Amino acid sequence: MLAPLLIMLREGLEAALVVGIVAAYLRRTGRAAWIPTIWVGVLLAVALSLFVGAALQLVHAGFPQRAQELFEAGVALIAVVMLLWMVFWMRAAARTIRAGLQGSVEAAFAAPGRGTVWALIGLSFFAVAREGLESVFFLLAIFQQSPGPAAPLSALAGIAISVALGYGLYRGGIHLDLRRFFRLSGIFILFVAAGLFAGALRALHEAGLWNALQAPAWDLSHILPTSSVLGTVLSALLGYDESPAVGEVIAWALMLAVTLALFLRPQPTPALQKA
Numbered sequence: 001m002l003a004p005l006l007i008m009l010r011e012g013l014e015a016a017l018v019v020g021i022v023a024a025y026l027r028r029t030g031r032a033a034w035i036p037t038i039w040v041g042v043l044l045a046v047a048l049s050l051f052v053g054a055a056l057q058l059v060h061a062g063f064p065q066r067a068q069e070l071f072e073a074g075v076a077l078i079a080v081v082m083l084l085w086m087v088f089w090m091r092a093a094a095r096t097i098r099a100g101l102q103g104s105v106e107a108a109f110a111a112p113g114r115g116t117v118w119a120l121i122g123l124s125f126f127a128v129a130r131e132g133l134e135s136v137f138f139l140l141a142i143f144q145q146s147p148g149p150a151a152p153l154s155a156l157a158g159i160a161i162s163v164a165l166g167y168g169l170y171r172g173g174i175h176l177d178l179r180r181f182f183r184l185s186g187i188f189i190l191f192v193a194a195g196l197f198a199g200a201l202r203a204l205h206e207a208g209l210w211n212a213l214q215a216p217a218w219d220l221s222h223i224l225p226t227s228s229v230l231g232t233v234l235s236a237l238l239g240y241d242e243s244p245a246v247g248e249v250i251a252w253a254l255m256l257a258v259t260l261a262l263f264l265r266p267q268p269t270p271a272l273q274k275a
Helices: 003-027 033-061 065-093 099-108 115-145 150-169 179-204 229-238 246-264 269-275
Strands: none
Touching: 003 033, 003 065, 003 099, 003 115, 003 150, 003 179, 033 150, 065 115, 065 179, 065 246, 099 115, 115 150, 115 179, 179 246
């Protein structure tokens, strides 16, 4: 189950990078005593993410069948939007994220009274909560397409690896080419997003809201059924279906073509950006 592992690895590493940059800056500027404060924000963000995930799961379980299909389509579409936002935000912000966070730390210490405490808590809380709430929708969408223990276990493995890598980066014992990692993982996540988008159309059809272009594009059930090991893996990773509708194939191809073209286009140099 590579998709939940890689998504949680990337999400966890983004959160760990933010926390690590803030903690390292506090240590480097002689403010290491404030580091426990940012952990309060981290724990609050994790608790919020777990609460939202559990609440959505309980709500989903109580829906009738048609409402469940609508819920699954909505979750998948939200996950697609968040995946795309995450990939393109990191692509644009990677060059300035360190300077921006250090500026936020200095602004926190300029706050009067106990404002510094709340500013540092808020800095770590919003950074981790953003990644955590995004992850809730990603995992709900993937778990709905891939029931069973494999997906949750691989997601936990991704979180564990990201925590270990984040700590290694903070301590300086691990050197990782983050630019290449985020670029390659971004390409993979765009394929995952395209599969989720096609799956959302499938759920909308099952709910009776999307009935266009429903002729089968092909039938590979006798060659690569979704019940096979490879079919299950491809279904979990890319939203593979042995007999997809024409509309699902078109949606998948258009989503992938547009997002890959935007993601792989050359970024303007800093000099051009200033001009």
